[in-house]
Amino acid sequence: MTDHAHLAPDTLTVAAGRPPREHDSPVNPPIVLSSTFHETVPPTGADRIYARMSNPTWDPFEEALAELEGATLPALVFASGLGAAAAALSLVPTGGTVVIPRHAYGGSISLALAEEGRGRLTVRQVDIAETDQVIKQLDGASMLWLESPTNPMLEVAETHKLTEAAHQKGAVVVVDNTFNTPLVCRPLDYGADVVLHSVTKYLAGHSDVVLGALVTSSEELRTKLQTYRTLHGAISGPFEVWLALRGLRTLALRMERSQANALELAQRLASHPAVQRVRYPGLPQDPGHERATEQLNGYGGVVSIELESREAADALVEGVRLWLPATSLGGVESLAERRRRQPGEPLTVPEALVRLSVGIENVEDLWADLAQALSSTASTR
Numbered sequence: 001m002t003d004h005a006h007l008a009p010d011t012l013t014v015a016a017g018r019p020p021r022e023h024d025s026p027v028n029p030p031i032v033l034s035s036t037f038h039e040t041v042p043p044t045g046a047d048r049i050y051a052r053m054s055n056p057t058w059d060p061f062e063e064a065l066a067e068l069e070g071a072t073l074p075a076l077v078f079a080s081g082l083g084a085a086a087a088a089l090s091l092v093p094t095g096g097t098v099v100i101p102r103h104a105y106g107g108s109i110s111l112a113l114a115e116e117g118r119g120r121l122t123v124r125q126v127d128i129a130e131t132d133q134v135i136k137q138l139d140g141a142s143m144l145w146l147e148s149p150t151n152p153m154l155e156v157a158e159t160h161k162l163t164e165a166a167h168q169k170g171a172v173v174v175v176d177n178t179f180n181t182p183l184v185c186r187p188l189d190y191g192a193d194v195v196l197h198s199v200t201k202y203l204a205g206h207s208d209v210v211l212g213a214l215v216t217s218s219e220e221l222r223t224k225l226q227t228y229r230t231l232h233g234a235i236s237g238p239f240e241v242w243l244a245l246r247g248l249r250t251l252a253l254r255m256e257r258s259q260a261n262a263l264e265l266a267q268r269l270a271s272h273p274a275v276q277r278v279r280y281p282g283l284p285q286d287p288g289h290e291r292a293t294e295q296l297n298g299y300g301g302v303v304s305i306e307l308e309s310r311e312a313a314d315a316l317v318e319g320v321r322l323w324l325p326a327t328s329l330g331g332v333e334s335l336a337e338r339r340r341r342q343p344g345e346p347l348t349v350p351e352a353l354v355r356l357s358v359g360i361e362n363v364e365d366l367w368a369d370l371a372q373a374l375s376s377t378a379s380t381r
C-alpha cells in the first residue's frame, strides 16, 4: 500500500486507492469488466486467475478502506454487509458460542440465531451497555460481536474494556463499525480483530449500492475470510465497488454535515412537547454520552426518538414530506422509520420509537418538516 501514514483521515478518503502516477494514466481507477485474466506460464504465485477471487476494481477500494481503518492488510469486499457478517460468523468454530448485543443490526442477530437453529453454534444475547454482565457471558465464548452505538437504541458499550476481556478469555472480537465509519472510530486501534462495514450506508453514502466489507490486520483471519468469500461465491460486481469508492471521496464532508445536523435536531427534539425521549449519544443527558465522548470522534448521524404511542410514531413517518419514509441509513437524504413496523425487531425496542437517519440537507428545512409532522401527531394524542 502507498505510504499515507502521515495523512489525516479526511485527506485519506480523497487520496487513498488512486492509480499509480504515470503519464496519461487516469486519476481514478477504471471499472474493469473481465471475469478472467491473462495467466503467466509458469505461474508467479501472485496471479489474479479469476474474478471471483480478486478483481482490479475491488483493489483500490479494499486498499482505501484498509488505510482508513488503520489495517496492515487490504480489506475484503463482500456483496453486502450481511454477506460480510456471514463470513465473520464463519470464524466461530462449530459448537462455539457467540456473544452478541440484543440490540444490533437485525440481520446479524437473525443470521446468528439461524445458525444456532441449525445446531452450528450457540448465541448469547446481552445488554451491551452492561459491561460486567457482558464479561460474565464471555466465559467459554469463541466470539464477541460488538456494535456501538447499537441499532436502533444507540446504547454505547465500553468497547475497549470488553475487547480486552474477550481476548483474555480467548474470544475473537468482531466490531460492526457501520454506524461510526472509520472517521468516528477505528476498532483495530483498540485491539479488535475484525471490523465489519455495511458499505451500503455511510461509506458509499448515496443509497444506490448494496455492499459490505471486512477489515483485519491478521494474516490468519484474512486468509480464512478470503477463502470463505471465494468458496461461497456470492461476490460483488465491479460497478458497486466503483460507486462505493466514488462515494468514499466525500465521506468526511458528509459525516461532518450529517453529525452537525443530527446534534442540532436532537437538541431541538429533546425540548419538543410531542417527543417523550431522544436517544442520541451527543446529548449531555444521554446515558451513553460520557462513554461516547471518551471513545469516539463524533456522535454519528442516527437519532432515535420515542413518541407517545405507536399511532403518533406512524403519523410522524406519514406526515414528513422532505424526510423519506424508508429503512436504511447513512445516505445523503434523511430517512425516518418506525422500527417496530418490522416483524423481526426485538420486542425491547419501543413500539413508538422512530429512527432518524439524518442526511446532509439544510438543517432548518429538516427541522421545519419534522416540526410540521410532529404537530400533526397531536391529533393522535
Ligand SMILES: *Cc1c(COP(=O)(O)O)cnc(C)c1O
Pocket (backbone or CB within 6 Å): 080, 081, 082, 083, 105, 107, 108, 147, 151, 176, 178, 179, 197, 198, 199, 200, 201, 210, 211, 212
Ligand atoms: C445495514 C446494516 C448491515 C447489513 O448490511 P447490508 O449491506 O444491508 O447487507 C449490518 N450492520 C449494520 C449496522 C447495518 O446498518
